[in-house]
Structures are given as C-alpha cells and as structure tokens.
Amino acid sequence: MNTRLLMVVAVIILAGITSGCVSDNNNISSNASVEDNVTVIHDEEKQVENTDNSNVAIETMENVVYQFSEDYSQSTAYAISGDTVIIILEENPTTGYSWNMTYSEGLELKEDAYLEASINADLVGAAGSHIWTFEVTERGEQNISAIYRRPWEEITGTEDHYELTIKVISESELINDSGTVTYNNLEGGFYGIVGTDDAKYDPINLPDDFRTDATRIRFTAYTRDDMTGFHMWGQIIELRTISPIL
Known part of the structure; x- marks a missing residue:
C-alpha cells in the first residue's frame, strides 16, 4: 500500500468532529449528518490544508478528496466531477466476512486495498480497514452500496449494509x-x-x-x-x- 493511502487512514482516525444545527429531510435524526463523519483531505499538488479537521478544504482548489466512515451509511454527500471519494469500512477477513461493494457507472474505482489493524502479534485476527478510492466522473446521482457477508452463505437480509448517495453537480x-x-x-x-x-x-x-x-x-x-x-x-x-x- 502506498504512503498516501496510509496517510489517508491516519487522518480519518485522528479527525475531529464538527456538529451542525440542521436536519436532513430524507435522513432525520437517526442518520449522521455530513459534518459528523466526513473528512476532506487536501490535494497535495495544490498545497492546501485542513487546519482544524472539519470537512471544509482551506483555500481554493479544483478538486477535493472526501473520505467517509461506516457511520456515514444511509446519507447523502455532494461533489463535482473530478473529486475523489474514499470509503473506509472495518473488515475482518479472518472470520470469513468481507464487504461486497457495488457502485454506479459515474464513479471510477481507482484503488481497492486492505489495511491490517496492526503488525503486533498480540492482535493477530483483529479487524482492519478495507479502503476503496473512487474518482467522480459523471454528473447526476451516484450510489455506492456494500454488504458484509460470507460469500458462501445465503443472503438473509440481516447482514450489515453500507449505502452512500453522492449528488454530483456541475461546477x-x-x-x-x-x-x-x-x-x-x-x-x-x-x-x-x-x-x-x-x-x-x-x-x-x-x-x-x-x-x-x-x-x-x-x-x-x-x-x-x-x-x-x-x-x-x-x-x-x-x-x-x-x-x-x-
């Protein structure tokens, strides 16, 4: 795994939370709001930084990088073409379970990787993080969906699901x-x-x-x-x- 990806994971682990005073008509109180679980990372080429770990890029750039935790499931995000969306979900392959992810055609998968929790022998078998990196390529409503299951078992409807809607607008x-x-x-x-x-x-x-x-x-x-x-x-x-x- 490259250094940039490791830095991305570190940012989401250490990122602070900023809360707002609004409710989403489609996802009222039971769902997380955008400012609670998403972190915007700067584009290294633009030399932009996020100084307080909120979800706003400090200074101006052409494209930004959004990363979403599993807490952001069932919510809606906004983006423009060229932005990067990173999904990070906890996964433990030693149990046989893994995330089966699907996504709409307006998103291009750039990287699919798994990061182990630790190299410490005492934590062998601990859950790590599955990381997908997408580039937003088309306008309109885009969707990311994943189900956590053992591939040899029948789907029962009780599995953990992840759903994210991305509304892509023009600049x-x-x-x-x-x-x-x-x-x-x-x-x-x-x-x-x-x-x-x-x-x-x-x-x-x-x-x-x-x-x-x-x-x-x-x-x-x-x-x-x-x-x-x-x-x-x-x-x-x-x-x-x-x-x-x-």
Whole structure:
C-alpha cells in the first residue's frame, strides 16, 4: 500500500468532529449528518490544508478528496466531477466476512486495498480497514452500496449494509462568493455569512478557525435545499472550500 493511502487512514482516525444545527429531510435524526463523519483531505499538488479537521478544504482548489466512515451509511454527500471519494469500512477477513461493494457507472474505482489493524502479534485476527478510492466522473446521482457477508452463505437480509448517495453537480452550480462571518444572537447563537448584495448564508459546517465575528472570507458551497434549518436565517449551504481575505 502506498504512503498516501496510509496517510489517508491516519487522518480519518485522528479527525475531529464538527456538529451542525440542521436536519436532513430524507435522513432525520437517526442518520449522521455530513459534518459528523466526513473528512476532506487536501490535494497535495495544490498545497492546501485542513487546519482544524472539519470537512471544509482551506483555500481554493479544483478538486477535493472526501473520505467517509461506516457511520456515514444511509446519507447523502455532494461533489463535482473530478473529486475523489474514499470509503473506509472495518473488515475482518479472518472470520470469513468481507464487504461486497457495488457502485454506479459515474464513479471510477481507482484503488481497492486492505489495511491490517496492526503488525503486533498480540492482535493477530483483529479487524482492519478495507479502503476503496473512487474518482467522480459523471454528473447526476451516484450510489455506492456494500454488504458484509460470507460469500458462501445465503443472503438473509440481516447482514450489515453500507449505502452512500453522492449528488454530483456541475461546477457552475456551486455558490462562489466572498463575504463576512457574522455572529447572530438567535436560537442560542450561531455564525452565518453575509455575502455579496447582503445575501445571507447559514453554513452547516463552518470550521472553528473561521468562527470569529467580522472575519472576511472567500468560499464555495453547495446549496442544501434538502435540509431544514432551525435558525430561519439565510440559505442553508454546505461549504466546499473557504479561505480568509487578509
């Protein structure tokens, strides 16, 4: 396995969690939200870094790398063509069980690898991680599905499943704006963004490093019309990239 893949696994293990104040109309409270279980990794060629382990790429880049844990099953993510999606699921081949994964034609499998939990002899037989790396190649709704089973056994319907929907939009559909981070003393207090022409945005995943009133920023974002906000202030967005205006 190459060094980049090992670094990717290390990032998802150590990544922090950022929580938001919205609910997904299709996946209400019982499902994880995008900011809880996904980490965006920088494109090494762009020299971009994620400074606080949130799911927003710091600075601007053409494409980003998203990685999703098994906790993100049954949820929806957003991307554009050229992005990379990494799925990391726990697997223990010594039990005979393995993940059988299928995916839609708009995703191209770039790498399929297994990472053992440890080389320590005391942990022989411990579960490791199965890692799939995809490139997003087509617009529209793409799907990843996996079932955890022994291949020689009949499917009973009680097996563990993994499902991820990826809505791939065109780059022209992204919000591309600059604005000012604004603290609003409503509903317990939250940070919004006031953009060009006083457009108000309610981001579900504003990184901690940018949660300072009056901070000037540039950003790109997905509109999240599928979500219902508690703040009733501005358009709900999911930030894709963000950078300070110095």
